[in-house]
Amino acid sequence: MTGSPHLSDHFSDEHSDSGRVRWRRFAVLTVPAVAVTAGLGIALAQGALAASFAVSGQQFKVSASSLEGEGFAQYGGVDVNAREELIPVAVTAIREARLHNLCQSVVTTLPVVGDISLNLTAGKKTPVEASNLFVDATQLSGDAVFSNIEIGRDASTLDKGPADAQGMQDLFAQQADTVRISNLQQTAWATNAGTFKLSGLSMNVSKGKKECF
Secondary structure, X not given: OOOHHHHHHHHHHHXXXXXXXXXXXXXXXXXXXXXXXHHHHHHHHXXXXXXXXXXXXXXEEEEEEEEEEEEEEEEEEEEEEOOOOXXXXXXXXXXXXXXXXXXXXXXXXXXXXXXXXXXXXXXXXOOEEEEEEEEEEEEEEEEEEEEOOEEEEEHHHOOOOOOOOOOOOOOEEEEEEEEEEEEEEEEEEEEEOOEEEOOOOEEEEEEOOOOOO
């Protein structure tokens, strides 16, 4: 049994090496999750998170012939989906808003069936009314007019929009007393409002790709 101590040592070394490999693999797997959790924590602490719910994996389109608002603010933020992935957005917040000829659409592609479109329209006669409106958008276009606009204000000091319409300190933002946008078109991840009054609401589901723009 002269060689047995060497065999024992060899076994211990292999066992030790195996343990180290497993710990390395564990670390590689957990670092992304820890990083995401840390990122969410920082975002929460600094007010960067936009929507107060997990957003879906689909953006939707919104159009209106005109939008009139009182108490406008706009700043950068972050949405989070169900996979805890961070999605950069531009948050448009309006204390009181009225929209004429509102259209909202989302297209879902299903296996075998193909494209399915959900379309919502309202405000053709009486405008849609919303209070404390927040839209987390990735694209916005139209013809805009602002009154008493402040461009380049620190996002953490905004005070003209809804009470919670503030972003992270040191980040770019803008705000105005009033805003009017004609031929509004925007693509968004989320919308939320304190109240949302949809006059003449109509919803339609159809096969094929039918979007607001």
